[in-house]
Amino acid sequence: MSNNSIKWFFGTFFGSVFNSIVTVLSALIFLFLINNIIGFISTAEWEVVTVNRRLLLIGRMPAEHEWRIWSILWITSFLIFSSINSWGSPSKRNLLFISFITLIICLIFTTSSTILYVVISLVICIVSYTVSYFIYKSSYQKYSQNSLKTLWILLLPIIFTLLLIGDGPSPNLWGGFLLNIILASIAISFGFPVGIMFALGRASSLPAIKIICTVYIETIRGAPLVAWLLLAWFVLPKFLPTFWGLNEISVVIRAMIILSAFTSAYTAEVIRGGLQSIPKGQIEAADSLNLNYRTKISLIILPQAIRVVIPALISTFIGVFKDTSLVFILALTDLLQVGRIIPEQDPEFFGKALEALCIVAFLFWIVSISLSNLSTKVEKSLGIGSR
Amino acid sequence: MNLFVNKLYIWSRSQKNRNLFIQFIFIIFVSFFIYYLISKALLLDMTLSHFDSRAGFGISHTFVIDYTSNDSRWVSYFTGVINTIRVCIVAIFFATLLGTIMGVARLSKNILFSTISYLYVEILRNTPLLIQIIFWQIIFLKLPRISEALTFGNTVVISNRGILLPSASPSDNGNIWITIIIITVILSLIVSYIINKKEDLEGKSIKLFNFKFNGNLLSILLFLTITITTYFILQKPFNLDLPSLYQNNKGTFLQSGGFEFTPEFGAILFALVMYTGTFITEIVRGSIQSLSKGQTEAAQALGLSDYQTMTLIVLPQALRSIIPPLTNQYLNLTKNSSLSVVIAYPELFMISRTIMNNAGRALPVFFLILITYLLLSLVISIFMNVINRRVTRIGT
């Protein structure tokens, strides 16, 4: 038995001259990286993170408004953990991953003053997870799925209400990780439907509509996002109508507008690919059944087109989330900016730039990786990608 | 009146007329919108005349152009464009190299190798590019101070001011040698073409000591022989410029000579290469994987060698599906180079921003930026299109 494993070992790693070289090189790279990483972690001082936790996560929001954040966190964790179990239980591997992430997030959030809130959040997570598991097994599955879907759609308005109700802090005070998430959510929520419209316009046979939509899409994709954001800073106020005080809208809103437009252009391209992949026969069948344009598009064409490109769509959305870090150019303090500024300006934390950057990177990474795992799960359940 | 309504009704029942009407309404709306935009835009100063005046700011990296702060803003802008092109070309080259290696690694049976590739993609793809740029900047700044700079026996100088690499500037003889190289390249290409054609038509091949020399091999040998011999004949066609570290009379350390690789350039280069490399890895991997196994099986059943299978069957087909998304990544890389504004590498976006901060008039400058990036994208697209057409011709 061990003879075989030895053979396999040598075959895989040293099977040929080329292979051996590769193995040696890879081993060296591995050792180098691990050495540096361990060295870094052992000498790192994480006070910069622990002390500035609040700043990193929610920016300069005044303390009296913290309850809003906690309520948002509770509602979101309730939704997330209920949804995990409502469409089929996650695999062991995913479950492990989720628990690991939750644990780390709890560690990040916990300070002596917040420990009560963190415990409440954990309780909510566990309770919603178990309750939804039982509901999934019971006959109320359909109800729970439908109500969860509605709640997800309502989530964004709920978050906004919670943030603004009763003389909430002005959007300019929003910052940190919260800002990134809000910007990304708005950009995707508005960019996605607008993107669909432009994709349909570009695929239209009417030349006027097609040309205008193409120009819109290609112009937005032609310049980098920072350039568009800069445009929002300098130029957008001058172009907005002066009534309703619209031309004095805050920078955050301007960022949202630009990000939404940007997302719509990239989404339109992705959906255009989906539209092109639909066999012509579908349209012919719909035509011969005399379905009108609205029904044809909404019930026959779009569902098929979007289903095909879901992986690319989610990849685009992950890109949008990463791109929210670019709002530094509008002097907004998002997570990355906070992570950069603290080591530079607070003398206590000079030279701790790497630690701060690590946490920032980690937070971004978690969200992106979770979304792409979600994408894989959706792909599998819809059977795309497997032929 | 009735007659008119009747006529209108009949007119509206034609599909062609309906199409025209819809487009008409659409154009009206868009025209209103554009009219509104233009009327607001005319209130601003839309000229680029301020570009003719003195720039008044320094640029830390100048290449090809000798720029001083007394030059016009146009010159400063072009310096920025050159910096952009510089970083983009180098980054595209290395990113493609890295991506291809990692893509093949991902499919390798060597677990060590494929794991590195897997971790590389999963970690770096999901981290924003901005974070990676700042990361590399921090790393570069952690290099030893100039007074303790690393020099490997007077060949390089590594410090947190940058890396100085030995460079060479051609002397007169050097220029001759470069001309010879160019001629030899053309000669080798012709030779290889002729020999390959001959082999194809007549089935003969040049054999020496029982070893088949195919056309490509021969022309490479030819190229190497000529270039190396002429190098020695010409005696020192290049002046080596070794970087050196010295202290001036005040005791400050200075470095000079060689080719300067600043922290800024290094940061943006490394970040772009590593980040875009992850996407290229996925493209290459997906492309090779999507090639059905039957292709390699059929090739091997026909008796083609591994090398032949790779070059004649696998790669041409994989290339076909690699090139369009690859082009997309190149375009993304070009636009992402604008992020060097965060570490003050003066490429075109950062310089435009400085100009905007100095002299206002953001809208015309923005149009300039837009057009520049569109032009850059166009050049890359056309170039890749030519390659694409060559690759999909497959008629050898």
Next chain:
Amino acid sequence: MQNKSKKQIGKEIILTDEVTKSFGKFQALRGITSKIYEKEVVVIFGPSGSGKSTFIRTINRLEPHDSGQIIVDGIELNDDVKNLQHVRSIVGMVFQQFNLFPHLSVLRNITIAPQKVKGLKRTEAEEIAMNLLQRVGIPEQANKFPSQLSGGQQQRLAIARALAMEPKIMLFDEPTSALDPEMIKEVLDVMTELAESGMTMICVTHEMGFAKEVADRFLFFDEGLIVEEGTGDQIFSNPKEERTKLFLSQIL
């Protein structure tokens, strides 16, 4: 062929007059003139590229014709949107590639048009759908999805979907050409039953056995023109044109 005499052929319901259609330089139809009567079953056959499919697709304007006239049930088929809607509501089509909606269930494939176009309630539409599924022989598949059905079942579903709109005329564009041999019969059986129930049918098909049983009239297409037409007896026993004879000798 005796049972044909029992059927009453009705009045003229489709008239085509010198209809032409080109695709770029290629002329698919060079002037088709013909009349189709109610309750008639017409089979169109001929070599590939002769314009058979193009012709029946001009009847519900999936291909707009270039010149000539097409009049269906008294309505002229042209650029007029209302005319087109009317014609499409009385003409149903069955495709060679089925063109079922893969993301909708079997039942929903049938009910979507009656609900969205005719405005029927869901219960009404589903009742009609179940009756049709019964008629074509697959009532038990109602809640499955098209991809779970066999080829023959899918095409029968496609027929049911077209019938749900209660058309006066049914067009069949090579309905069995994409099916495995053992499934052809089940689809032909449904078409036979349809014919016997008095539906006006125009079929492009290669299934000559079925055609001889069911068709009232044959149209032989070649190179964009109707070369010969007649009843089964006339065409098969006494073909007049050389090309007809040639083609028949190749397929029979």
